[in-house]
Amino acid sequence: MIDMVVNSVWLAGLMFAIGTLGVMIHRHPVIIFMCIELMLNAANLALVAFNRHHFSPAWRTMDGQIYAFLIIVIAAAEVAVGLAIIVALFKHRTRVDIDEINFLKR
Amino acid sequence: MAEIFTPQVVNLIVRGGLMIFVLLTTFAYLTYTERRILSFFQWRLGPNRVGPQGLLQPLADGVKTALKQEMVPRKADKVLYFLAPTLTLSASFTTFALIPVGEQVALSSVPVAILFFLGLSSMAAYGLILAGWSSQSKYPFLGSLRTCAQVISYELALGLCLLVPIMITGSLNINDFGMMYRSENWNWAYLVVLAPAAILFLISSLAETGRTPFDLPECEAEIVAGYHTEYSSMKYAMFPMGEYIAMVAMSAMVVHMLLGGYHMNLGFVDLTYWAGTWTAGPPEAWGWGAYGDAISLTGKGFSTTMTFIVKLFLLIFTFMWIRATFPRLRYDQLMRFGWKWLLPATLVLIFATAILTAIIGPVQAPAVDSAAQAAMEVTLNARH
């Protein structure tokens, strides 16, 4: 069963990389957001796998899963605010392009 | 390959098939029942031509729907267009797999069944939303947007209502709600929070399944038929199918929450197993061996299931009654009701439950953990 745990960490790495790539290349802010969610989930997967790996009768830890829960909470909060920001942007500009949100530079 | 079809797997397959059959039949006859009941309320006759008292009407409807010409909009997103009704229906069916209908009569015993229940009800919402969007047409699109907002708004209240029995039993397993109604655990003070919780749950489940008075996603006067305007034939029939089964599932949940599940505890006497005393012995006695477990509608299973079904139909009748009685809400009324009234009310309820359980204590059922443990074994042992 060790295979599955180790493989899950590899899978987590892959998912994280895919998410990173998505963030790099996309223009639509919502998609970028989704890619970030994917990255967070990759981290969660790794945490759960590590927890499974380290769990033993002597050390009945569940910290990995609890961290994963907290990450989900943070993700939820982030989504709420992020989507609200995007909606606010949509209301003011007909087109939403991440490259157009650069007031700070101008 | 042989070891794949272990008795447990066969058991599951047989039970699943049985459940799907029963549910489909139930759906068919629920449409009939609803039409008759509505016509009774509205002082007219309803379907009474096909067969005695129109009893064969559902069959005829089914044949008609299946044979109708299928039309797909040209601009539709084809994959999603086909996926949407399937998603709705399968989510509803899966929901029912989580709900025990009698003692030992359930497809599964998941330790976190209630959360799954909530998740599946939002999965069904995916179907409705995608149906509207994939049609690429104005009315379905508006319908699906309405569905989306409505489901998100009312899901909160739905989940929070379920927290009340969870807090009392200390378990996320629906089976353990029954423990609450065993006479040794029951306390009439639970009703103080359980009754309002169940009623609020009923209200939000009306909204969640899109039934009157919250059937805004398919409001004829404004958006024709809402998200399924562009659907026809069997794909159309899958939406009402999913809706009805979801309704049954929600009613079953209310039964588990408030009406004592499959128990028959009248306070002074517990009639739960009264029928089991005279039916035949355990399934093994019938000579079916281990496979006999597949249809364990005997003994305790039989009496409890019957109890449950009676209560279930009481609830379903209530749903229909509400449909016949209440007018439809306006959209802003719906939102205001959901956010400003229902949600605060459920939060207050949760506080009350916390206080109540602190005073009289939660259910101390030894079975709470053993049931969870059984479920854990299923998930854990399967690995080896």
Added chain:
Amino acid sequence: MFGYAWLMIAFPLIGAAINGFLGKKINNKKISGWLGTAMLAGSFATALAVFFDYQSRGLQGAERFVEVPGWTWIAIQGMSERYLHIDFALLIDPLSVTMMLFITGISMLIHMYSTEYMSHDEGLPRFFTYLNLFVAMMLILILGANIPMMFVGWEGVGLCSYLLIGFWYRNMENAKCGMKAFITNRVGDFGILIGLFMIFQQFDAYFRMHGMTEASALDFKDILLNANAVLSVMSPADALFIALFLFLGACGKSAQFPLHIWLPDAMAGPTPVSALIHAATMVTSGVYMVTRLNPVFSANETSGFIVACIGAGTAFMAATIALTQNDIKKVLAYSTVSQLGYMFLACGVGAYWVAIFHVITHAFFKACLFLGSGSVIHGMHEEQDTRHMGGLAKYMPITYWTFVISTFAIAGIFPLAGFFSKDEILWQVAIWDSQFKGAASFLYWLALFTALMTAFYMGRVTWKTFLGKPRWTAEFKKKHHHPHESHLPMTIPLMVLATMAVISGAILFTPGWMTGGEPREPLAHFLDVSAGGPEGLMLYAGGTGAMDAQIHGEHAEPAHGEDAGHGAEEAQGDGHAAHHEPFMLLGGSVTSTEMIMAFGSVLIALIMLILSNRRYTGDYDPKKKAAQKAFGPLYAFSYNKWYIDEIYNNILVRPGVWLSSKAWQIFDVRLIDGIVNGVAKVLGALGELIRPVQTGFVRNYMLYLLAGAVMFMLINMWSYLLGGAS
């Protein structure tokens, strides 16, 4: 046991909270004022209950120190197994019981007085907030079971004093007076802090060495119980320095010579404040502290002598200044300083209970005098200068008679309170048996001369104010025609205090020559363990038998003293009669000597009072400036308060101001600002350099972020792989 004693502190705190937070909401001066008074009444009732409870229990020896547990305040885990554990607890012992009785009682009366006195003031709720808070702090100071608690109270009363001196803060002068008091007290606090630290260090070391893990070097009970043992092994220099540093703190709080300058200025506050804080209670906390830690002062005769010298010197100096002041409150303020000097004189010669005795009697008559002066000021519509008074007796009879009684009491006229306490101090100085015996006789004459002056200046201010021709200003006459007597809430406290000024001395102490045998001294007996000096401490150190053996030597029988109280009586009694060999007047016995001395001082006081009466009634006119002409430079020296303020100003204040302004110009402006601005400039330049990197495109930032992350990962992997290889 005495858990309800907390109520005593709780009442004024509640009053302060209500008046402080809701005072503006209530917006009713009557309610605010009487609420504060009622809280103090509750406090006083609690104090009485504690007193009777304490008496009825008949506690003996070490039991007389009762700790009332509160809650854990500070708990620090130390390096070793012992750790610092400080409770917020009360210590009920004879000293604290005595103090709390008269503090709550007089506070109650003064609160009551203030409801009328301050009734025209807008800030009345604020006033009662401070006043209640002050009482709570004072009670914490005297009831605190350990040094940190006492320090909390010490600073708390300082704060309240500051707030109340500057109560009318819109006037810059008042605010300055408050600051002066605060800053002067800081000097004293420096001393007391060092003294307390040294006590902690010495006692903690002793406890550690002897493995007394239960004892705490901050707890009064533990300190006092082990004081004799610790002090016997402590080096004399340490003991001297502890005593001197502590005394510096006491000087600050109790306005003794180097640090006395703030008290006369503190008269800027409302008169009830002067009565309560700057005459009756707070200023005596120095005496309290010295008495509380009396073993430390008794340990070394040098320290006692220095305390006595400072006390007598201050008493003399303040009395000379008081002779020439014209402001009625200023005279009383210097009189307070002078009387505090007497108390320290008593402390210095080891007669702690006499010091406390004088604290009590002084609290009564000085509070009465201040309140009387307040009544006069009230009646004269904010006129404080005695040159513009005169002839008030006719219009303010109650104030006049209470004032006269208190004047007689402070002058030491038989049989008023001041006579007993002051004479006992003089007697104790006279019989002080130490290596400084010769100098002590000088102190005696100094104190006696001060008593003479006291009678004169008190008579001066009294007659000047109340008798003679009216010298009211034309403006006053035009506006108000004549002064008026105050209302009941003001006169009742006056009458009560005057009564106490008459009887309190005789109740608490009667000297031997009056009883015809052993002196009757209930206060001394009551205070045995707390203010008995080393002998008092022995009451619990080794049981009564051991103590008797120590004192009597020849007849050491355990059966002799059944109880410690009796033993204490023996100790005190012998202190009078047998064991000291004081100077004898006319070759007579001790009793006759004491009697003759007492009559002598009463005679002197009477003569002075009559003299001043002659001088300041009849055709007295301040415009003639007769005294000024007669005494010339001496008058100026006294009138200008020995030029001490000017000396401080030139030696300390001006150089300080100059130094700070230089420090500001050099360090703050050039160095610190220069560094800050320089950093900002450098960073700004750097920012200009890096600016092009900021494209404003989020995806670019993402790329940078990723590149950085990859770089870190590479470095990490590099070191990891290297580490794995080796």
Added chain:
Amino acid sequence: MDGQLLAWWVLAIVGSLSAVMMVLSRNPVHSVLYLVANFLTLVGIYFLLSAPMMAVVQFVVYAGAIMILFLFVVMFFMSPEARRWLRPEIKSQWVFGTLLTVMMLTVVYISLFTSGRVNQGELEMGRPTIAMAGAAENPREELGHPAGLGVRMFSYHALPFEIAGLLLLAALLGAVLVARDERSEGRQHLAHEFEKAEEAVAEEVQA
């Protein structure tokens, strides 16, 4: 290869493919659905990793709630003309992004590979497997049991839990504030600011 591992491989492959498709898809709605598919496979993987509670939370919160929000937002603003401005990505970004991502993946995988080799002996020798871990006397001690998780969450991790609650509240208020109706004053002010900024940009472009 037993059923469990087989199931894992199926889920992993489906999940990775749906993740890739999410990134490559040109239609945001499809992207959302691919991501949902990915999350559903994660639900399965969590079950296999004996984290049922985690799985269900993933199911309810991510697949059920968060993604519906995404879908809602995407659909709300996916007008037919939206396709027009959804330009293809910039080339340089593609190149550098892919390069860096691949580098990162390589680094991670090399680390994983080496650490796996380092720890392999330990893994096979002594580390207790889940079969041993499964035999707890109290089922609450089981890995991933909801009750055990709850107990730990409210005891050892109470502070993070409270902070998370506070964070959610702040996010809720923030979301309401940001997405508030334009009719309210603050929003109007913000709109005004936006307009001014755009005018300034336009002027700059002209100049």
